[in-house]
Amino acid sequence: MTPSPTAGFDLTALAPTPTDFAALDEATAHLDAPFAVVDLGAFAANARSLVARAAGKPVRVASKSVRCRSLTAAVLATEGFSGILALTLAEALWLAEEHDDVVVGYPTADRRALQQLASSPRLLDRVTLMVDDVAQLDLVERAVPAGHQPIRVCLDLDASLRLLDGRIHLGVRRSPVHSVGQAVALARTVAARPAFRLVGLMAYEGQVAGLGDNAGSLAHRLQIRAIQAASIAELARRRAAVVAAVREVVDLEFVNGGGTGSIESTVAEDAVTEVAAGSGLYAPTLFDGYQRFRPHPAAYFVTSVVRRPVAGIATVAGGGWVASGVPATDRLPRPVWPEGLRLTPLEGAGEAQTPLAGAADLAVGDRVWFRHAKAGELCERVNELHLVHDGVLVGTVPTYRGEGRAFL
Known part of the structure; x- marks a missing residue:
């Protein structure tokens, strides 16, 4: 390479x-x-703004929002940034040749990439997979030969706001793991399998981070702000409970949350140790409609x-x-x-x-x-x-x- x-x-x-x-x-x-x-002046100012908004917590660079190794490296050389959140395992393996902390933001079914990961102690030390289902663990174990050092994994917690016993779902459709009980059950399953080591927990509140609250009619803006306020409060309580319960099972290295649009509310949670961001570096038009930044x-x-x-x-x-x-x-x-x-x-x-x-x-x-x-x-x-x-x-x-x- x-x-x-x-x-x-x-x-x-x-x-x-x-x-x-x-x-x-x-x-x-x-x-x-x-x-x-x-x-570059605007790009650099945006990088400094992300760090300032994170209020002392590390910002993990969402590489899919940059897709340029040179610019990603420049951001990581800036104080306040630490680690990469990659889009795919293949991308993570490529980036991990130069960077020592790459979390894959989504589960993978890439068998060839899994075999490459399992065959390299160096990559196994640097790359963390995302899981939210026992079936994903099964797929990994079928894809790679036994005997490798444990694969680092991060548990993906659903951060959506669910109302009326789940009949109303506000947020992205990601993980099936929503409750404390579901998170603990999966954490115990991971801990019981020698092929894996649970090191992190992630929750992406897309209904806050990826949804502008300062665009459209006044009624629309007020509705979005009310939903986001309710979601922020609910997720803070639930994420804290999940993190505390999972820490009774394993000693987590990191708890990742948020995105460019939710940095302030995400880092305000004591349970969160780092925030992910990337879109705010280029600042495309979807980020024109936020009142927070x-x-x-x-x-x-x-x-x-x-x-x-x-x-x-x-x-x-x-x-x-x-x-x-x-x-x-x-x-x-x-x-x-x-x-x-x-x-x-x-x-x-x-x-x-x-x-x-x-x-x-x-x-x-x-x-x-x-x-x-x-x-x-x-x-x-x-x-x-x-x-x-x-x-x-x-x-x-x-x-x-x-x-x-x-x-x-």
């Missing part, structure tokens, strides 16, 4: 500057679109005008870099410069082309800057990120895709 490429920058030494699209455009004028840009937009993609079908409409090549999740307008990329551009309601953002209204002054060959909706997904579209600071292009680093890696 080759070492990760480095951009030769120190995030602690970079100060944010006001967004100047004309300067960004000039710094990248020699590049042919489409391409992606990271404003104001990140700096740091990532953009650029494409060129190739058509002028009618007056007032300019059509750019591609542009349909749509985010995952429930299909809606908030998953679409947003044109941000030149100002006044907007997607058309009948075509939206297209794979081959994207018509933009409000484009009276654009000519064929002009460029349009977009913000994407969901953090690391931008990197699945480009091979490299161009790094700009204070109007100067200071480096270019490969994304996972640029290094020939596609994990999920």
